[in-house]
Amino acid sequence: MAGWARNHFMGGGLRLQVSDSRTTAGRSQSLDTDYRARERCARRIYWRLMGKGVVSVLGLLLRHAGELARLRQPGAGEQRYARPARRYTLPAPGAGARPRPSREVYLRPTRLCDPTAPEVVALAQELGAGRLSDRDFAEAAFSFAKEQMTLEIGPLTDVGTCLRRGTGTCFELISVFIALCRAAGIPARYKIYAPEMIAAWREAMIDVDPLLKRWYESLGYLLLEGEGEAYVDGRWMVAHVGPTAERQAANGIPITRFGEDSLGVWFHAKPGTIMQPEALPPGLAAGSLLLHRLSPGSMERVNVSVQEQIARGRRVIAAAGGWAAYDARARDVGAER
Numbered sequence: 001m002a003g004w005a006r007n008h009f010m011g012g013g014l015r016l017q018v019s020d021s022r023t024t025a026g027r028s029q030s031l032d033t034d035y036r037a038r039e040r041c042a043r044r045i046y047w048r049l050m051g052k053g054v055v056s057v058l059g060l061l062l063r064h065a066g067e068l069a070r071l072r073q074p075g076a077g078e079q080r081y082a083r084p085a086r087r088y089t090l091p092a093p094g095a096g097a098r099p100r101p102s103r104e105v106y107l108r109p110t111r112l113c114d115p116t117a118p119e120v121v122a123l124a125q126e127l128g129a130g131r132l133s134d135r136d137f138a139e140a141a142f143s144f145a146k147e148q149m150t151l152e153i154g155p156l157t158d159v160g161t162c163l164r165r166g167t168g169t170c171f172e173l174i175s176v177f178i179a180l181c182r183a184a185g186i187p188a189r190y191k192i193y194a195p196e197m198i199a200a201w202r203e204a205m206i207d208v209d210p211l212l213k214r215w216y217e218s219l220g221y222l223l224l225e226g227e228g229e230a231y232v233d234g235r236w237m238v239a240h241v242g243p244t245a246e247r248q249a250a251n252g253i254p255i256t257r258f259g260e261d262s263l264g265v266w267f268h269a270k271p272g273t274i275m276q277p278e279a280l281p282p283g284l285a286a287g288s289l290l291l292h293r294l295s296p297g298s299m300e301r302v303n304v305s306v307q308e309q310i311a312r313g314r315r316v317i318a319a320a321g322g323w324a325a326y327d328a329r330a331r332d333v334g335a336e337r
Contacts, residue, residue, distance in 0.1 A: 028104055028105075031104075031105055031106055031187055031231065032105055035105040035106065035278060038189075038275070038276045038277065039277060039278065041275060041276075042192075042275035042276065042277040042281070045272065045273060045274075045275045046192075046275060046277075046281045049194060049224075049273060050283065061294075067210075072294065072295040072296065072297050072298070073296065073297045074297045074300055074301070078297075078301070079304050080300065080304070081300045081303040081304050081307070083152065083165075083167060084150055084166075084167070084307065085166070086165070086166030086167075087147075087148045087149070087150065087166060088144075088148045088166070090119060090122070090123065090163055090164065091122040091123055091125070091126045092122060093118035093119065093121065093122045094121070094122060094125065098116055098118065098121075099116045099121060100116075101114075101115075101116050102115075102182070104187070105187075105278055106182070106187035106188060106189050106231065106278055107182050107185065107187055108182075109182075110278055110279030110280070111279045111280045111282070111285075112156060112157065112158045112159065112172075112175055112280055112285065113158075113159055113175040113178055113179050113182075113279065113280065114158065114159060114160070114179065115178075115179045115180075115181075115182035115183040116183070117158070117159055117160040117179065118160070119159070119160045119163040119164060120159055120160065120163070120176075120179045120180060120183050121183055123144070123163065123180065124141075124180050124183040124184050127140040127141060127144060127180065128140055129180075129183060129184035129185075130184070134184075134186050134230075134232045134233065135232050135233060137181070137184050137186065138181055138186055138230045138232050138237065138239070138258060139258045141177050141180035141181055141184075141230075141239075142177060142228075142239045142241060142258040143258075144176075144177075144180070145173050145174070145176045145177040145180070145228075145239075145241040146173070146177075146239075146240075146241040146242075146243070146244065146245075146256065147244055147245060148166075149162075149166060149167065149168060149173050149176065149241075150166060150167045150244065150306070150310070151167070151168070151169070151170065151173070151242060151243070151244075151247070151306050152165075152167035152168060152169065152303055152306070153169055153299045153302045153303055153306075154169065154288070154292055154299055154303075155285070155288050155289040155292050156169060156171060156172060156280070156284065156285040156288045156289075157172065158175075159172070159175050159176050159179045162175070162176055163176060169288065170225060170226060170241075170242035171190075171224075171226055171280060171284065173241045173242055174190060174226050174227065174228045174239075174241060174242075175280070176241075177228040177230075177239050177241050178190065178228050178230075181228075181230045186230050186231065186232065187230070187231035188228060188229065188230045188231070189228070189229050189236075189276055189277065189278050190226055190227075190228060190229070190276065190277055190278075190279070190280065191226060191227045191228070191229050191238065191274065191275070191276050192224050192225070192226040192274075192275050192276075192277065192281070193224065193225060193226070193263075193267075193269035193270070193273045193274045193275070194223070194224060194225075194269065194270040194273040195223070195224075195225035195267040195268065195269060195270070196267065196268040196269075196270060197266065197267060206302075208301050208302060208304075208305040209297070209298045209301040209302060224284070225242075225262075225267055227239060227240045227241075227261070227262060228240075228241060229276065237258065237259045238259060238260070238261045239258055239259075240256050240260070240261065240262040242262075243256070244310065244313075245313070245317065245323055245326075245327075246309065246310040246311075246312075246313030246314050246316075246317065247306065247309045247310060247313055248313065248330075249313035249314075249316040249317045249320075249326055249330075250309040250310070250312040250313035250316060251266070251309070251313075252330060252333070253265065253266055253330060254327055254330040254331045255323060255326070255327040255330070
């Protein structure tokens with residue numbers, strides 16, 4: 001594929017296909033140069049955001065300790081969250097040894113994102129790794145992570161756990177997309193930023209919980225959003241996999257396609273916060289666990305709201321005559337604005 005060294009799936013294992021060494025070397029050198037520059041930039045941005053965030057967290061805890069104690073758990077009359085059934089059947093891992101990890105940037109395993117995990121390898125094979133073109137496989141990985149998995153706010157876990165569960169945070173769903181691409185030999189990375197949400201998205205994800213609303217207003221630079229990016233046909237293509245079509249329909253938003261950015265549609269990045277690292281930043285998993293421990297009720301209220309969004313969006317799509325009809329109408333409305 002494109003003359004690159006390619007991991008092919010053969011009988012459940014991985015076999016390296018020999019390719020033009022000059023093409024491979026050129027690709028590797030180009031991506032390595034890009035990697036070093038973007039990693040330096042990402043580290044500066046991330047630790048600056050974390051510094052602001054830690055100060056905000058301490059201030060929030062001191063000022064609103066009573067409210068935190070009152071709202072951190074769901075009340076007696078509140079609806080409780082029940083995890084939905086997994087939307088897909090996870091293929092059984094193939095026989096044979098676990099594939100050897102790549103050492104190339106954007107292909108190697110990174111924090112909580114291991115492309116050699118048995119669940120990832122088996123799923124990548126089922127989606128067409130080694131048979132489809134890079135573009136077609138990236139599209140398949142995008143569609144799976146976006147439409148087959150369900151958003152669930154909670155502590156970050158690794159991609160294997162996320163796939164077995166069928167739900168995950170936006171960063172876990174991005175990691176699934178990235179791990180699948182890397183398992184197929186397609187370089188992939190994260191795009192992370194501090195977001196400002198459009199009103200409809202904020203109402204469903206933030207305003208459903210009084211405490212979370214206060215946290216969002218105080219900790220905007222600590223609450224991060226993200227997308228995946230895959231290197232396809234010589235360029236980086238964005239993949240926003242967090243919202244299913246139903247959730248987008250519930251808010252009157254067009255259904256995202258591979259290569260379309262969420263920025264400018266339902267998110268805006270706070271100035272100077274966009275970073276494109278190879279791996280999830282250090283401390284992000286610990287931070288998600290801390291937020292969950294401080295206010296599990298807030299996370300549960302958001303998860304209930306997500307399920308309500310999905311149910312409402314299904315009705316909207318059905319009334320429009322299906323996904324394609326809804327999406328065409330939503331895009332026409334957006335173009336008129």
